[in-house]
Every structure is written in C-alpha cells, then in structure tokens.
Amino acid sequence: MKNVFLVVEQNIQLTHDFYKLVLRGDCAGNMAGMFVNIKLDGFSLRRPFGIADSDDHTITLLYKVVGGATKYMTSLMAGAIIDVLTCLGNGFDLNQGRKPLLIGGGTGIAPLYKLAKQLNEKKPDIILGFRSARDVCLTDEFSQFGKLHITTDDGSLGIKGTVVSYLISKKLDYDYYYACGPIVMLQALTKLTQNGEVSLEARFGCGFGACMGCSIKTVTGYKRVCKEGPVFSAGEVIFSE
Amino acid sequence: MKNVFLVVEQNIQLTHDFYKLVLRGDCAGNMAGMFVNIKLDGFSLRRPFGIADSDDHTITLLYKVVGGATKYMTSLMAGAIIDVLTCLGNGFDLNQGRKPLLIGGGTGIAPLYKLAKQLNEKKPDIILGFRSARDVCLTDEFSQFGKLHITTDDGSLGIKGTVVSYLISKKLDYDYYYACGPIVMLQALTKLTQNGEVSLEARFGCGFGACMGCSIKTVTGYKRVCKEGPVFSAGEVIFSE
C-alpha cells in the first residue's frame, strides 16, 4: 500500500453511466487485479476501484455512477488532486494456463482490461457481459488483446444472455479463467467450473485489512477481500447460500 | 434576506491574519450594518460577516483568521462560487446626529467602513483600536472619510490603550456614536455614554431569526442579535453582569 496524491489527467464519459478516469503521479507497483481506494471530499469512507490500467506514472480507472460519490467523481476536472491509497490487495496470477479466458460482467470488466493487455500474447478469449447495448463500451480496446465475445441481458447487442449462459452454450477453448463481476455471476461461474480465479467486491471499511469489514469464508478459513483478495482461487471461496 | 450565489473576485491578505474578500453577483440591498451568512464546504453552520462595503454588484468583507473556517476562506480563489445569505439584520441609522463618531475595535472595524463612507459629508471622527501595530490596516482608506484616531493595546502604533480609554482622555466633538467591537469594549462604552448605537456579535445557529440561539436581554424585552439586531440602540442592550 502507498498513500499518494494523484492529479486528474482525464475524466471521460464512455456510456450513459460509465466513465474513465486517468490519474497521474507515483503509480508504480499497481498490478492487474489490485485496487486503489480514493478519498473524496464530503464522503466519510474511501471508495475502492479496481485498476483498469496502469504504468509507473498513471492509473486508469473505470467507474459507474451508482450513487453520490461516483456522481461527485464525474465533476472532477483535469488538474484536481486526490488522495489515493494504491497497490492494495493482490493481483491476478499471470502465470496460470496457456489459453486463458477472461470473463467480465458490468463494472467487473475494469480489472480485466490491464489483465487482457498483459495476457495479449496468449491470445485469450474475452467474454464481456452487459445489461443492454447502451452499456457496452471499450470493445475496440479489448479486441486488440484477444477474441472478444459480447453478451447482453436483453440481447440488444451481441449474444442474448449472461456470460455464464454463454459459456455453457459455447465450447470455448481455454484452460484457465479470470473472472470479475457481480456476486451472482461469480457464484454461478464457480458452480460450473473452478479452474480459474475470481475477483470479489465487498463493502469495505478501510480497504487495507484493518477493520475486518469484508471477511469472507473460504475453504482455508476466513479471508479479507481487501487484504488476502480481492482475487481468490475459484475453488476457494465459499459463497453464502 | 436573499440567498444568492456570489463569485469570489478578490481575496487579499491585509495583515498577518486579516483578509479582504470581494464577492460579485446580486448584491443589492445590503446596507451598512447588515451582515451576510456564508456556507463553506466542510463546515456545518454558516459563518456571519458584517458588510464592510457593497454596491448593487459587489460585497466586500473583512475577515480575521480565527479558526478552521476562516483559514479555509483564505484558500478561496478568484472564480470560486459561494452560497451566501445576504441583506441580513438591520443596519445603522444614518440619520442620527450631525457630528457622528465611529468606534471600532478589532474585526469590529469591518461594518464601520461602509458606514464611514456614507457619513463622509458629516466629517466623522473615527477611532479604530487594534491589539498591536501589526494588526493595523486600512488607515488610508478610513482617513478619506473622516478624522482617524488609532489606538493599540501595546502602544506600538497610535495612542496606547483601548478605544474607550482614548474616548475618556480626549475631548472629541460628537453628538452620536456608532460602535462595533468585542463585547467588553461595547459594555465599557455603553457604561460611559449611551448616545449612539452598537453592533453586536453572537454565536448564531441560523442568522435569520429561526433558532433563538442569539437572543439577548434588552430594556424592551428579548431580542435576537441576528434579526432585531445586530445594531441596537446603545441604551437598549442589557449586558450580562
């Protein structure tokens, strides 16, 4: 973990409710699957976001407007300085599998972006699931890194259904998966197959392991999503019934 | 009362802890002796400031850095927009006396500025009291409007002593006074002579008469500093013992 002050470089609207935020500063050490925790004026707790992309000097986040804090974020102008905890949690294990599959649902596509970029050479399949056509974005970008499959709940773009129903219907060639998305998606996915890893979300108090606000049950005991996670081995997580 | 959004035009440091803030917008109707109540990000209650100067389009405030809120105010940059309640309280009665005397202590000099400007033709005497030489400011400006007398507690500039001790020692020619300053100063002054009016301060809840947080005892019953005041007839106020 590092506490850094980053400068807003870009804050662009991608869809009706999905934005891209580029921050500049000391950004070294942020691996795919790690997250940052941002202090926003007027909000008591920090807000966690998976790292969508990063290099030593920039971090890119993708965020959806879901409440007051993310609405406030849309007002951040280039030049604004924000207090960020970076290098939080543990990233994806890039050394698994020869033919990876990336599965993202909703805002869960964010951490897969940097991952896809890094797995480029392995030519991964990438399934991204959205609610509807108007939510779909970043398809050109993801297409650079692998074979892209799009699903929408209402079938208004790509294949109708969820990423999991798509996975069941298609015979995709993969030997390891990386998934991020809503808990119901991850639960359905891990029921289907456990040969991969999943990135979880939870309401955090702190985001760096101090408060035990995000502890989940795993086959190897209680683990904190923010500290031992957010990436867990797919067979490890015990989803509540 | 009006609720307006004003733009910061100028925010200049006058002394080590005293600042001048010029706001632009709908500023009509703000008389000498009235005050504004400002909402500042991160502070629960508004902050009241006597109007130092105003015309239809600007309001000038003078403020001293005394705590978190006024410290925050020093960071306001030109262009910042702030939520202000204006035209609060009742101003000075300009029609009293042919030879007025203005008496200001510390931050109490603020509301006297606009008053002095308006009483210019009557050639008022103006006594301004400060703690020390480094607190003295706006002497050139006040000198335009009348004969200026400066006192400092430590004698480092002007006459040593308080405005009240100065008033006792000097035979000034006046038939009505206007005073603003610390409660001890006003109490000493009104004990000495009651031929004038005083502008009071109090901790406000609202600043517009709703909460009764600032009620004082007067010879004609309880009155709210923010609503029936802040200017009271000198003989009216019953200072607590």
Add this chain to the structure above:
Amino acid sequence: MNRLEAELLGRKLKNPIIPASGTFGFGYEFSEYYDINILGSIALKGTTLMPRYGNPLPRIAECPAGMINAIGLQNPGAEQVISTELTKLKKVYNEPVIINIGGHSFNDYIETSKMFNDVDSIWAVELNISCPNVTGGGMAFGTDPKTIKKLTECVKKVLKKPLIVKLSPNVTCIQDMAIAAEEGGADCISLINTLVGMRIDLKTRKPIISVKSGGYSGPGVFPVAIRMIYETSRCVKIPVIGMGGITNAREVLEAMYAGASAVMIGTQNLVDPFACKKIIEDLPMVLDEFSIENISSVIRRNANA
C-alpha cells in the same frame, strides 16, 4: 393526483414534510422566504405556560456534522403564542399547525395543553418530554417509562386533539419509552429529539455552551435516528414521525422506509432556510428514481392502524 399526499392521524397532508419544532420559529417569518403553504404541516417553537428567556449565551456550538443548541425553551408563553404568534401565522398559512409544548411539571404540561383545546389553528399537540436543555424538567420526564405513561395519560385526559409524544434518544431502550407513550394513550410518536452533546473551547478550556452540554442535532445524528425510527415503528401501533439529521429528499425516503409516516426537518432549516422547499421539490424525482408512484405507498401498514 398529488403523489406526495400523506395521511397523518386522520389528517390529509399535502406532503409528509414538517419543519421540526425549534427550527422554524412560529412559522410566519419563513413566509418572507417562500410560500410556506407548500409544507405538509408546521411544528411550532416549544411553548410553555409562562414566558421564558431560556439559557444565557452562548447557546450554540458547531460540531463536525451538526450543531449543539441550548436555547432553554425561550418563548413568549402560551397566552402570547395564541394571541400574537398564531395570529401572525394565520395570515400567511392556511392550515392549522402543530403546537409543541414543554414544561417543568405535570401541571405545566396539562395546563398548557388545555389552553390549545379551543384554538382552531392548532390541529395537534406535540409533547416535548425530552428537551435536554431545561434544568429539572424536560428530559427527566422523557427517560422513565412510568413517568412517560402517566404524563401522557394526564395530558390525554384533558386534550381534545391528537397527541404526539416526542421522545428523547438519550435512553438505553427507546422501545420502552414508545410503548409507555402508547399505553398512556398517545396518538403518535415523534423522534428523535437531540442527543446530549458538548464541545469545549480550546482557548478557555471550558464548554462552549453556557450550560455546558446541549442538544446535538444535524447530519451526525441521522444513523441513530434511522435506527430508533425502525425500532419504534415496529413495537407500537401508532404512527411514528421521524426526524434527526434529515437534509434531503433521499434521506426522507430512508426515514420512511425505516418506518416514519411523516418526517420533520430540523437543523437543515437553520443551514438553509429553503431546505423544506427544496426537499418537497426534489421528492418527486426521488420517487421516480426508485419507481415509487405515491409516497403514501411506502408508509408502513401498522402505522395509522
């Protein structure tokens, strides 16, 4: 069709938004700022049998998320409230309002309540048995279930109008207080009154407030209010008016989901004199956002039973 219409104690309100007692004076002064006829109702400044000056200054201290007040029930006394204040209010507000009554003894409450029986411009009485700012009175009544029940009974016996009992949150078990009020015959509960709080002046090293502690209100008490509204509305059959740190339309909805049949807006009126107006104007948008047709549909069934 008015989407905001709410029913409280058999009375139709334009909306469930009521300025809380002590933050709206006797109402008429706010009519300088906007047409107060848009309000659901108004709870007037706490009124006592005899006139009261209240506590010495300072009566106000700021907090990180609210304020402390220790006004001490300053008011001109019931007689003058009826003759002067209500007359002024009538000229600018077309509906009857809620009188809030404070006191030091059973007799105070009983006699003051009686005085409003024949006052047309009052439709309900809110009994402030929980004011933390009055020595030897107020809160002492509001922290003991037996006293609450007895006092409610006594007032109810002489009162010809709906009786709202306003509860203090400064208790171990709010349910006990609510049940006591219900058993005593209260028609409605309102809560939460202020939490007892204190700030100290770092320069003088002494409490800022003249009487040391006072009533803490504002956004900082909201989570306590929601919890107590939730608990109370699930243990009594009479409706609950929710209040405590509500600043916007979304929080109004949250309080109603917690169990409030109507809400009172307090401290926010002091920060923003247009608070109630803004909330009333914002409510339809918030209803849209959560696909609620009429606000009455979110009011708990057990209320108004």
Add this chain to the structure above:
Amino acid sequence: MNRLEAELLGRKLKNPIIPASGTFGFGYEFSEYYDINILGSIALKGTTLMPRYGNPLPRIAECPAGMINAIGLQNPGAEQVISTELTKLKKVYNEPVIINIGGHSFNDYIETSKMFNDVDSIWAVELNISCPNVTGGGMAFGTDPKTIKKLTECVKKVLKKPLIVKLSPNVTCIQDMAIAAEEGGADCISLINTLVGMRIDLKTRKPIISVKSGGYSGPGVFPVAIRMIYETSRCVKIPVIGMGGITNAREVLEAMYAGASAVMIGTQNLVDPFACKKIIEDLPMVLDEFSIENISSVIRRNANA
C-alpha cells in the same frame, strides 16, 4: 524532554495516542505503513475465548459523518491471538499492548482475561462490555450498573493486570455505568464505544447491515463522546481514556480538556492509515498554539489519583 509523555495507570506512554480496538487489527500490519513504535500504546482487536467468524456481510455502511460496522467480534480466539498474532506484533513493536476482550457470559470474560495474566506483551486488559454487534452478549452487559459492577469484580479477582472497562454510550445515564465499574474495581474507564445506528438501502428498502443495526462511529459521534468523557471524568476517581470520532490533534486536546487521560483513535485509522502518526506529529504544534508546555499538564488532577 518529551512534551507528549503521558502517564496512564502507572505506565509511562510516549504520548497519549492509542489506536482503538477494532480499527488497528493486531497492530503489526500497520508497521508496513510506518514505525508503530511512535504510538503511545495499542488496543488490539476484540478477542474472545473461542475463534469467531462474526456476522455475515455486509458489515459496513457509510454515514454522512462516519460509518456503521457490525463485524461481530471476528477474531481467531485467545489462544491463537497469544501464539500467532502477539508473536507477529512483538517483532515490530517493542512495548507491551492492551488486549481487548469480548464475550457472551461472565465465564467468557473471566476465562479469557485469565489467559493473558502471564502474557508479557500485554500490560492491560480492556473489557468490551459494550459491543452492540453480538447477539445476546456484549451490550447487554454494558447497560445495567449491577451487571457491570459484578462482571468487573469477577474479572478483577482473577486478573493480575490493570483493568480498563469500555463503556457503551447507549445508556440513559453514563455516570451510573462508570460508577458501577469503579465500584467493581476497574482501574480505568474507556469510552465511548459506538452508538447503535442503522442505514437503509433505498433500492432493497432494507437495512444495509446484515444484522440490521450496528455500531456508529466517526466524526458524527464526537460531541456525544466529549459530553460523556466530561461527565464520566467528573464522577469517578479512576482515569478515563477518551474516544469517539477524534480525527485530529485539536480534537485530542479537546477530549483531554473534557477529562481524558489518554485518547483512542478509531474510525480515522480506517479512513487514513497514517492518522495516528499525523496526530502525534501535529500535537506539538497544537500545544504551541495554546501555549501548553507538556501535554501531561492538561490531564485532570483527579485522574490517576
């Protein structure tokens, strides 16, 4: 000469700043962020006799000026705390620390306390008799003076170290609780624990927290904390450790003027992992501002009596 040096229960502390239980884990993880040896002491995560998972998620809800938590005393149990957690902490922290003990029964508290008698790295025991997040335990112990006195007596009888009793603010009269703890033999009071609060999810219309309500902490509780520190420190002779929404060095000073002999920093550690470090670094400047030579001079005389 260390201007920040404070004495607590006969022990010299580098400064009066102690991370509060539950917001600092078992301490060692914060040593990744800064050298935790600068701290006055550390209060460890609430520990129970047996391991506990605690409550289901969500355990956290944000509030306008703080947060609600309902962890439910997740901890690996006293045995593993001693064998594993304290061993890890010893490597990065040179002084003994404060263990915080939770429980469901007298026996729980007594047996767990005993286990720390011979653990060198523990210099005091803080009894959490006020956790609002454990069904059938915790807070139930903390709201009845007789139970507080009895429990304190029982633990004191078997404990060879100073005993701090941590009090709940969710009571009508905090003085009664403090006096009960003192009569039971407590060496020190710490307060306030969290206020019981609730938030409701506007989408699901249900409480955000899995167990509905939880413990509300953060800047919003500060005025309640100051009031209770003030009241408590004036009714008992034993020292009071103050906590509740303290976020900066000025508020530390305010809590000490209120009557605290030392302070605990809680929620702010979660918002800013460097909070305690910043406060310790800022304190000398704040002392300068108010012309205080040594922080020990602001501690009330009756404390440490």
